[in-house]
Amino acid sequence: MKNRPPHWPDRFLEWFCDPELFEYIQGDIYEIFEERLQRKGSRYAKLAFCWDVFRFFRPSNFRKPTYNSNPNMTRHNFKIAGRALLKHKTYSFINMLGLSIGMAICLLLFQYIQFELSFDKFHQEANNIYRVKFDDYQNDVFFSSQVTSPLGLGPAIDEAIPEIKEVVRIRPMLNDEGVVISNMENAQSFLEFGLYYVDYSFFQLFDYQFIEGSSQSALKDLHSIVLTKESAIKYFGNTDVLGRTLSIKGGQLTAEFTVSGVLESLPPNTHLQFDFLLPAEFIIKHYGPYKRGNGWDWFNFYTYFSLTEGAEPASVIDKIDRIAANHLKPDDTWEIKSEIQALTAIHFTSDFSEDLAENTSNYQNIWFYGLIGLIIMLVAWLNFINLSTAQSIKREKEMGIRKCLGVQRKQLIAQLLTESLLINLLAGFIAIALAFMLLPIVNQILEVELALDVLLQPWFVFLFLGVLVISSMVAGMYPAFVMSSMKPISIARGNPISVSKGFDLRKVLVTLQFAISISLIAVTYVVYQQINFMKSQNLGYDIEQILIVPGPRVVIEEGRDLLPGKYKAFKSDLVNHHSIKSVTGTSNIPGKGAIFSAVMRKPQAEPGNTFADVVFVDAYFQDAYGMDLIAGDGFREEDREYSGVIINEQAVKTYQLGSANEAIGQQIIIEEFDTLMVKGVIKNLHWNSLHQSLRPNAFVIAQWNGYFSVRIQSADLRESLEHIESTFRTVFPNDPYESYFLDQAFEKQYNADVKFGKLFFVFTMIAIVMATIGLFVMVSFSVSFKIKEIGIRKVLGASVRNIMILLSREYFILLLVAGLIAIPVVWFGIRSFLDNYPYRITPGWDLILIPGLIASMIALVTVGYRTYLSANANPVDTLRKE
Amino acid sequence: MGRAKGVNIGEFEELVLLIIGILDDQAYGVSIRNAILQETKRNVNISAVHEVLKRLERKGFVESKIGGTTEARGGRRKKLFFMTTEGKQVLEHTTALRNSLYVRIPGFSLP
Numbered sequence: 005m006k007n008r009p010p011h012w013p014d015r016f017l018e019w020f021c022d023p024e025l026f027e028y029i030q031g032d033i034y035e036i037f038e039e040r041l042q043r044k045g046s047r048y049a050k051l052a053f054c055w056d057v058f059r060f061f062r063p064s065n066f067r068k069p070t071y072n073s074n075p076n077m078t079r080h081n082f083k084i085a086g087r088a089l090l091k092h093k094t095y096s097f098i099n100m101l102g103l104s105i106g107m108a109i110c111l112l113l114f115q116y117i118q119f120e121l122s123f124d125k126f127h128q129e130a131n132n133i134y135r136v137k138f139d140d141y142q143n144d145v146f147f148s149s150q151v152t153s154p155l156g157l158g159p160a161i162d163e164a165i166p167e168i169k170e171v172v173r174i175r176p177m178l179n180d181e182g183v184v185i186s187n188m189e190n191a192q193s194f195l196e197f198g199l200y201y202v203d204y205s206f207f208q209l210f211d212y213q214f215i216e217g218s219s220q221s222a223l224k225d226l227h228s229i230v231l232t233k234e235s236a237i238k239y240f241g242n243t244d245v246l247g248r249t250l251s252i253k254g255g256q257l258t259a260e261f262t263v264s265g266v267l268e269s270l271p272p273n274t275h276l277q278f279d280f281l282l283p284a285e286f287i288i289k290h291y292g293p294y295k296r297g298n299g300w301d302w303f304n305f306y307t308y309f310s311l312t313e314g315a316e317p318a319s320v321i322d323k324i325d326r327i328a329a330n331h332l333k334p335d336d337t338w339e340i341k342s343e344i345q346a347l348t349a350i351h352f353t354s355d356f357s358e359d360l361a362e363n364t365s366n367y368q369n370i371w372f373y374g375l376i377g378l379i380i381m382l383v384a385w386l387n388f389i390n391l392s393t394a395q396s397i398k399r400e401k402e403m404g405i406r407k408c409l410g411v412q413r414k415q416l417i418a419q420l421l422t423e424s425l426l427i428n429l430l431a432g433f434i435a436i437a438l439a440f441m442l443l444p445i446v447n448q449i450l451e452v453e454l455a456l457d458v459l460l461q462p463w464f465v466f467l468f469l470g471v472l473v474i475s476s477m478v479a480g481m482y483p484a485f486v487m488s489s490m491k492p493i494s495i496a497r498g499n500p501i502s503v504s505k506g507f508d509l510r511k512v513l514v515t516l517q518f519a520i521s522i523s524l525i526a527v528t529y530v531v532y533q534q535i536n537f538m539k540s541q542n543l544g545y546d547i548e549q550i551l552i553v554p555g556p557r558v559v560i561e562e563g564r565d566l567l568p569g570k571y572k573a574f575k576s577d578l579v580n581h582h583s584i585k586s587v588t589g590t591s592n593i594p595g596k597g598a599i600f601s602a603v604m605r606k607p608q609a610e611p612g613n614t615f616a617d618v619v620f621v622d623a624y625f626q627d628a629y630g631m632d633l634i635a636g637d638g639f640r641e642e643d644r645e646y647s648g649v650i651i652n653e654q655a656v657k658t659y660q661l662g663s664a665n666e667a668i669g670q671q672i673i674i675e676e677f678d679t680l681m682v683k684g685v686i687k688n689l690h691w692n693s694l695h696q697s698l699r700p701n702a703f704v705i706a707q708w709n710g711y712f713s714v715r716i717q718s719a720d721l722r723e724s725l726e727h728i729e730s731t732f733r734t735v736f737p738n739d740p741y742e743s744y745f746l747d748q749a750f751e752k753q754y755n756a757d758v759k760f761g762k763l764f765f766v767f768t769m770i771a772i773v774m775a776t777i778g779l780f781v782m783v784s785f786s787v788s789f790k791i792k793e794i795g796i797r798k799v800l801g802a803s804v805r806n807i808m809i810l811l812s813r814e815y816f817i818l819l820l821v822a823g824l825i826a827i828p829v830v831w832f833g834i835r836s837f838l839d840n841y842p843y844r845i846t847p848g849w850d851l852i853l854i855p856g857l858i859a860s861m862i863a864l865v866t867v868g869y870r871t872y873l874s875a876n877a878n879p880v881d882t883l884r885k886e
Numbered sequence: 887m888g889r890a891k892g893v894n895i896g897e898f899e900e901l902v903l904l905i906i907g908i909l910d911d912q913a914y915g916v917s918i919r920n921a922i923l924q925e926t927k928r929n930v931n932i933s934a935v936h937e938v939l940k941r942l943e944r945k946g947f948v949e950s951k952i953g954g955t956t957e958a959r960g961g962r963r964k965k966l967f968f969m970t971t972e973g974k975q976v977l978e979h980t981t982a983l984r985n986s987l988y989v990r991i992p993g994f995s996l997p
Contacts, residue, residue, distance in 0.1 A: 025936075031955070031962030032915035032932055038958040039916075059933035064940060 009037050010050050013057040021060070022067050029060055077415070081422035088423060092395060095784075099391045100431045102777040106384030107435030109770060111468075112446050113377040115439075115458050117370055123273045123351035127211045129310050132169075133347035134317065136161075136307040136324060137354075138332075141339045151345070151359055153307045155288065156299030156331060157324075158203070161307075165323045167315035170209045173284055173305040174276075175201040176360055183254035184557050184740060185280070187239045194238070195554065195740050198279035201287045209310055210276070216246045217265030223283045228264035230281040236266045252282075253738075254557035259286075272453045275351050275361040300331040306360060308347070317344060364756070380770060385479045386513055387778050392424065392483040394785035404492045416488040424480025425473065432472045449762045511818060514782050517775035518822035518859055519829070524768040525855035526830040530837065530847065531761040535754055537845045543594070544652075544689025546630035550746040551728060552593055553712040556736040571708045574735040575624075581727050583718030588628035589709040591620035594691050595750040603675045604659050604702065611675055614658050616651075617691060617699055618674060620706035626650065626686070628715045635664035636684035639705045648683035648705050649674075655700035656685055680704060693753035697842035713746065775859075776866050779815065783870040787811060795879035807875035812867040819863050823856050830855070895947070895976050901926070902938045903947055903977060907969050914953060914964040915939070939967060947973035 014030075021029060033056045040049035089096040124130055136157060140147045155173070162171040177183070177199050186193030207219035214222070215233060222230050229250060236243045239250060243266045251260045261282065270277060284305075288294050294302050311320060325342040332340050345354060352370075354363040396403075406416060439456060447454055458464040556570075575587045591599040598617035605611050623639040625631075639648060649672065653664065661667035664685040673679045683705075688698055718724045725743070732741050787794075794807055802810075830852060838844040895903070905921045906913040919935050922928055942948045953964035969977075 027962050028915065028965040029936060031959040031964060032936070034960045034962060035916045035956070035958045036919075036932055056932055059931045060936070062933070062937075064937065065933075 007041055007046050007049075009034060009053050013054045017057045017060065020067060021065055025065055029065070033057065033060075077418075078422070081419045082426065084419060085423035085426045088395075088399070089426065092398070095391060095395050096427070098777055098780060099388060099395075099427055100434060102384050102387045102391075102774060103428065103431035104434035104438055105770060105773060106381050107432060108438035108442060110377040110381050111435060111439040111456070111458075112442060112454075113373050115454050115456055116446070116450065116452070117374055118458055119273060119452060119454055120351070120365055120370055123365075124275060124347050126271060126274070127209075127347070129209070129211075130348055131346075133209060133308060133310045134320075134344040135347065135350065136309075137343040137345050138328070139341045139343055141341065143337050144339070147338075149343075149356060150303060151306060151354060151356055152303040153305055154300045154303050154331075155294045155305055156297075157328065158305065158307045158309075160327050160331070161309065161324055164327055165320060167312050167320050167323075169310045169312050170205045171307065171309045172203045172206045172209045173307055174206075174360070175284060175287060175305050176278075178304065182554070182557060183252050184738075185239070185250055185252050188249065188251055188260075192239055193738075193740050195557070195742060196279060198235075198277065199282065200276075200278045200280070201282050201284040203284045206281065209308060212270075213268040215243050215266045215268055216263075222265035223281060225262065225264065226283055226286050226289070227259060227261050228283060229261035230265040230267060231263060232267045232279055233269045235279040236263075275354075275359075275363055277361055298331075320344065376767065380774070383513075383517060383774050383778070385475060387774065387781060388427075389479050389482050390510055390513070390778070390785065391781045392427075392480065393486060394781055394788065396420065396483050396487045397785075397788060399487075400490065403487050403490060407490075407492045413488045417484045420484035420487060421477060421480045424484070425476045428472050428476035428479075432468065445766075449759060449766065451759065510782050510785070514775070514778045515818050515822045515825070517771070517778045518819055518863070519825040521768070521771045521775045521862075522823060522826040522852075522855045522859045523829045523833060524764060524771050525858050526826070526851050527833055527837065528761060528764040528768045529854060530834050530845070530851060531757065531764055533845050534838065534841060535757050535761060538694040538754060538757075538841070538843060539751065541690070541694055541843060544631070544687050545594075547594060547746045547750055549716050550628070551714045551716060551725070551743050552746050552749065553714060553728065553732060553741070553743045555589065555708070555710050555712055556739040568707055570735055574712070574731060577731045577735065578714060578728060581724070583716060583720070583724040583727065585715045585717045586624055586628040587712060587714050588624040589622045590625060590711050590713060591706065591709045593711050593713065593746060593749070595693060595746075595753050597692065600677075602677055604655065604700065605673050605675070606659060606661065607671055607673055607679070609660070612659075614700065616655055616658075616674070616702045618677070618702045618704060619691070620709050621650075621703045622707065622709060623705065625703060626684070628713050630715075631686050631689070633684045633686055636668040636682065638684040643683075643705050645707050646678050646680065646704060649680040650684040650686060650703040651682060652686050652701045653688050654698050655702060658700045674702065674704075678704075693750070694843040695753070695841065772859075772862060776862055779863060779866050780870055783811075783815065783867050787870065787874045791874065791877070791882045794874055794877070795882035798875075798879045799883070804872070804875045808868065808871045811871040811875065815863060815867050816860075819860060822859070823852070826855070827852055895945075895980060898930075898934075899938050899942055899947075900977070900980060902935065903942060903969065903973055906942075906948055906967050906973075907977070911966065911968065913967045918967075942973070943967075945972075946970060947976055 017030060017033075018026065033053060036056065037049050037053050040052055127133065135151065136153050137149060137151050138153065139149050158171045158173040162168055177197050182195050182197050183199060184193050185196045202223070204223050207222060212219075217230070222228070231239075231245070233243055236245050239245075240248060245263050245266060248263050249260050250263065252258065294304070296302070311317065321342055321344055324344070328340065328342050350359075351361075351363050352366050355366070356363075403416065436456075436459065443454065443456060459468075571589065575589070578584050578587045598619050600618050601615040602618055603611050603613065604616045621639075623641050623643060626633060626638050633650075634653070636650075638650060651661075651667070651672075656662070656664055656667045659672065661670055661672070661682070667682050667685055670682050671679055672682055689701065690696070691699075691701055714728055716724045728743065729741055732739075790811070794811075797807060797810075831847075834847050834851065838847070901922065902918060905918050905925070909917055909921060915932055915935055918939075919930060919932050922930055922935075939948070939950075943950060947970060948967045949970050951966050951968065953966040955961055955963050
């Protein structure tokens with residue numbers, strides 16, 4: 005019949021409702037249903053009926069539990085659970101240890117995922133903000149993406165596309181541009197890199213909290229500056245600095261700026277990390293080249309924009325593309341396609357070297373961490389189930405007597421579930437404490453600043469407790485049912501449970517855990533070996549004992565004519581000191597890339613498409629860096645600027661210059677730069693880390709450059725450092741002095757690998773702990789059935805050693821199987837890991853042997869300890885029970 | 887006169903109790919809900935009425951009896967509610983208290 009109350013809510017009501025109330029409730033809502041049917045029709049009545057049933061779904065109407073659920077029983081259950089925990093301290097400890105480690109790791113991973121996913125979401129309009137990106141295609145083949153756009157793009161799209169609400173152009177400091185900012189009042193100056201030039205609309209598009217000033221007044225004036233709380237304190241000691249002035253020198257500008265706003269510290273979860281904001285108009289006005297080609301020639305700006313409500317991003321892309329196509333005309337083979345990036349996705353999808361931040365995160369990693377957390381938790385619960393089952397078998401007599409005294413099965417299950425709940429809750433609290441203890445380590449490894457603030461959010465606390473309760477019920481179910489299903493008579497006979505069946509599953513689990521542990525140990529081992537390998541490779545020059553001093557910036561503004569003189573004076577002052585062997589000026593230092601990359605060719609050849617890394621150096625370069633020329637004489641002091649080039653063997657080969665000796669004296673063109681004579685050929689070298697394969701290098705002579713590299717040869721390092729600093733301060737009195745050792749800076753390139761290694765180390769440790777617990781549990785479980793056997797064997801003359809071998813033999817077979825499973829996993833894992841590296845170790849047998857040995861040692865100690873306990877027991881105690 | 891804690895009566899409880907009194911021997915879930923809708927234009931859900939009835943019964947202000955059935959109820963019986971002496975007393979008490987306080991508001995007089 006059509007006009008009947010819907011079926012399933014009715015059934016649901018019957019299911020949950022207390023039978024005593026059920027008839028009246030159902031009668032009442034049927035009556036109301038009929039009434040609504042007459043007045044408003046069947047559709048409304050049925051919906052309203054569902055709603056009524058839902059409204060009745062409250063505890064006071066629930067079915068009452070059928071067994072005696074008085075609070076005394078609950079209290080009794082908790083008391084017994086507590087006693088059981090205290091009586092078997094080792095078991096309880098191991099059980100809670102495994103669970104709480106698993107939970108703590110999950111908590112931390114959850115917090116980390118939460119942190120990552122929150123990137124750039126604090127802006128009110130975050131979901132509505134996008135950034136322009138261009139994809140370059142050569143002959144319809146994707147070549148590269150660029151996230152920078154020209155000056156003219158912002159205003160053009162703002163004007164022509166009605167869906168675009170606000171546009172902001174951001175122009176950061178370019179590579180190593182660096183400016184010197186000083187507070188004139190107290191002569192404090194620092195070299196700064198975290199400076200953005202932004203449009204006035206910056207604060208309309210993005211939401212930042214002002215300590216001083218407001219989004220309306222900030223950056224209105226051409227000579228205004230906005231500071232963050234940190235930079236205000238760095239220069240002025242406090243944040244109450246509205247209207248004070250800072251002077252900026254270096255790069256394209258030298259001017260004084262008035263503080264027009266101070267921002268609250270930036271949150272860590274944003275890719276826009278800056279210390280200073282300046283008006284974009286300032287740099288546009290003062291830097292001529294930006295206006296060339298009507299502002300469409302220089303790609304130094306990042307263009308962000310917001311859309312109006314309901315605007316279609318796809319149609320906006322088309323419109324941007326049409327505007328960009330009008331202005332950007334690469335040659336026939338090249339095509340530029342416009343794209344947009346959602347603000348909140350930039351952190352995960354924009355891993356480009358030129359981006360505003362290193363956006364190395366990606367969604368895959370996030371899911372990977374989530375999966376790891378889940379697996380760890382599952383393994384922890386499986387161990388928990390095994391251990392609880394093993395533990396409760398020891399209490400077979402208790403269960404038997406309870407049954408004999410008339411305890412119902414449901415009550416037994418309730419008691420065992422109470423124990424499970426107690427253990428899980430305690431483990432949950434320990435996990436929180438553990439998470440707080442591990443937090444600093446995690447922060448260090450992942451290089452983030454996490455706080456466990458999810459714990460302060462009510463929804464998470466409920467989720468956490470909910471997961472705890474549900475999981476303790478689910479995990480406690482198996483042991484509870486096994487134990488409560490035993491027949492008292494079979495307990496009295498002494499063979500309560502048949503153990504053959506569940507046993508195999510347990511073996512599979514432990515074997516898998518060990519296979520995972522061995523694989524992880526192997527991967528960690530390889531990661532560290534690979535890092536050591538890369539660090540120990542010969543770079544082709546000597547980076548030790550070189551001190552890097554960033555060159556002067558202020559002096560450039562004081563007068564370009566002065567510079568070469570000062571530059572020379574500085575170098576000769578340094579070299580005159582006995583402890584300094586050599587000084588050179590270079591545009592870039594090893595590990596920091598090249599000043600530009602360009603195609604090189606012989607004058608008669610067609611340009612190819614292999615790029616060479618170009619670095620400007622002065623005449624002392626090969627001397628200071630200890631490079632051996634294999635052909636030619638290199639540069640001389642009197643060589644003119646941009647007159648010669650030193651190249652490596654790879655460049656000789658790539659650009660077909662013949663042999664090294666033939667290359668000397670040839671002219672070579674560096675596209676879009678100059679034609680130079682080859683003055684020397686050096687051996688191949690690694691200017692950057694060994695993540696990069698061999699590239700053609702070109703070192704072009706130039707008179708003055710951004711970095712000084714000072715080679716020191718002295719027993720007294722402090723004296724040398726002091727001498728360098730005092731010389732710098734005398735020659736360049738207005739510049740801040742900074743220095744660091746090249747080898748240390750160079751090693752920082754391997755930070756990502758080291759981080760990866762540490763992460764795997766942590767995962768390995770967790771896997772080992774879990775596997776050890778699993779193994780311990782399994783040994784305990786099976787030994788507990790062999791107590792009498794052991795006793796009889798001992799009486800008949802077996803030694804402790806015999807028994808230990810007998811008991812532990814099967815586990816080493818499992819371990820062997822685990823090793824065999826691990827071999828292919830390790831092999832493929834390592835292969836795909838090493839494929840990322842052009843220079844890599846050749847994996848040998850030690851990669852499986854050493855992890856295997858480590859795992860065997862751990863297993864030996866675990867199994868040995870547990871079997872020793874049993875084998876050493878006095879047979880009188882074990883046999884007397886009969 | 888001192889009252890035991892927990893035997894106080896809330897606004898909605900009082901309303902339901904009054905309605906039960908008015909409906910005499912025809913007070914059950916649906917009729918109470920309909921009466922509330924008629925008298926006060928408050929559209930309350932039937933589950934809320936049941937909840938209050940349970941509470942009133944626990945407090946001893948009403949007692950219940952199994953009643954007959956109708957066609958619309960699909961053969962299910964009604965649970966009919968009657969006011970007890972305690973229920974009557976509590977109504978008298980709250981009405982008296984309210985009146986005595988009401989007349990003491992300056993500038994108001996009894997109609």
